[in-house]
Amino acid sequence: MGGGGQLTDTVEAGSGRNAGVFTWEEVHKHCSRKDQWLVINRKVYNITQWTKRHPGGSSVISLYAGEDATEAFTAFHPDLNFVQKFLKPLLIGELAAAEPSQDPNKNTAIIQDFEKLRAQAEKDGLFKTKPLFFGLHLGHILLLEVFAWTLLWLWGTGWTATLLCAALLGTSQAQAGWLQHDFGHLSVFKRSRWNHVVHKFVIGHLKGASASWWNHLHFRHHSKPNVLDKDPDVNMSGLFVLGAVQPVEYGIKKIKRMPYNYQHQYFFLLAPPLLIPVVFNLQILRTMISRRDWVDLAWYVSFYLRFFYCYTPFYGFLGSVALITFVRFLESHWFVWVTQMNHLPMEIDHERRQEWLTTQLQATCNIEQSFFNDWFSGHLNFQIEHHLFPRMPRHSYHLVAPQVRALCEKHGVPYQIKTLWRAMADVVSSLKNSGDLWLDAYLHK
Numbered sequence: 001m002g003g004g005g006q007l008t009d010t011v012e013a014g015s016g017r018n019a020g021v022f023t024w025e026e027v028h029k030h031c032s033r034k035d036q037w038l039v040i041n042r043k044v045y046n047i048t049q050w051t052k053r054h055p056g057g058s059s060v061i062s063l064y065a066g067e068d069a070t071e072a073f074t075a076f077h078p079d080l081n082f083v084q085k086f087l088k089p090l091l092i093g094e095l096a097a098a099e100p101s102q103d104p105n106k107n108t109a110i111i112q113d114f115e116k117l118r119a120q121a122e123k124d125g126l127f128k129t130k131p132l133f134f135g136l137h138l139g140h141i142l143l144l145e146v147f148a149w150t151l152l153w154l155w156g157t158g159w160t161a162t163l164l165c166a167a168l169l170g171t172s173q174a175q176a177g178w179l180q181h182d183f184g185h186l187s188v189f190k191r192s193r194w195n196h197v198v199h200k201f202v203i204g205h206l207k208g209a210s211a212s213w214w215n216h217l218h219f220r221h222h223s224k225p226n227v228l229d230k231d232p233d234v235n236m237s238g239l240f241v242l243g244a245v246q247p248v249e250y251g252i253k254k255i256k257r258m259p260y261n262y263q264h265q266y267f268f269l270l271a272p273p274l275l276i277p278v279v280f281n282l283q284i285l286r287t288m289i290s291r292r293d294w295v296d297l298a299w300y301v302s303f304y305l306r307f308f309y310c311y312t313p314f315y316g317f318l319g320s321v322a323l324i325t326f327v328r329f330l331e332s333h334w335f336v337w338v339t340q341m342n343h344l345p346m347e348i349d350h351e352r353r354q355e356w357l358t359t360q361l362q363a364t365c366n367i368e369q370s371f372f373n374d375w376f377s378g379h380l381n382f383q384i385e386h387h388l389f390p391r392m393p394r395h396s397y398h399l400v401a402p403q404v405r406a407l408c409e410k411h412g413v414p415y416q417i418k419t420l421w422r423a424m425a426d427v428v429s430s431l432k433n434s435g436d437l438w439l440d441a442y443l444h445k
Helices: 007-013 024-029 058-062 070-076 080-090 108-123 131-155 159-184 192-206 211-223 246-252 260-290 294-341 356-363 371-377 380-388 394-411 420-444
Strands: 035-040 043-046 091-095
Touching (some): 024 035, 070 356, 108 356, 108 394, 131 294, 192 294, 211 294, 260 294, 294 420, 356 394, 371 380, 380 394
Antiparallel strands (some): 035 043, 043 091
């Protein structure tokens, strides 16, 4: 079973009843690696063989095996009619008439109200892109690159000029990171193909990274934010314990890969300085080579050819290596604080199969709006709205935010907004709290 959506499979799975009619209990059973079903708009699909061909990555779609994927399907795909042609061969039946349209533990009222909000946002044009916005953003990134090189050309390679050059390059890299994020989420061009093409250029040639690597990691994060064993962003490889559940589990099992009660201190030595220069660079190279992703590798190489062509005349080869390493070091601090302040202090737990709204709100918080906060975070200070509407252009987040907040108040879903400094401080305090929970469980349970 679980092979290819044939009627014979359906009859067997249907336990002798009408072919192609299933209960949620039956759907929930098909969640293993070799047998995967999911539900979209009450239709049941066998995705077992399709997962490896899924453009967003096999691991992303597999996260919904045995579940209702309707809300995620709508959130991620800009052209639902186009995607239907891929789904049609996978269709094996539908939910029985007596079954609810969602997983039984989900709140139907929240799902219906959120769908109305999404439809209204579409009607209000909040998913339409302002080309000038993204053109200006790209322009200011390119200007930063030009200013960095011109500074050395005019002033030489003294310490002051070098530090200013590195700061300008670090800023351009951070801002290019936010821009590639826009294209990766298909939120700039109407046609997905153009988003994919420009995404490869921005993340590859402007940043020296891989679009495929980013897609496979980032969409898993969006699908199941802060869900242990599913969100790669909370997979800390044993270096940290996060939230209130994992520390206790580690403590009870007497797992001590690190002195977790001090993790709020060694965080400053491991995470901000090393994530991009070491961890991400190694992951990117390994991913491109292991998957034979030669297009991404070519874009990756083009970044470094351009960089060394520009800066070797000033610093020599080794000096240029030192410069790009320092730039990555600066960018890494920027990236870590922005991405962690919205998520790490929030609820981190195992899968609970909740509604899209509740799942995203429990794992995200917002940072107060200001011109600086918008620019500094690439508008990810509106992390809640971004997670609810991942395809929405970021210049629309502030417009939909009041409606999202009103919906959360109606259903009693917490909607958190913090100052920038409070959010950063909460990263450290949450690490300390998790470390204390681990130590207590390790010593006493």
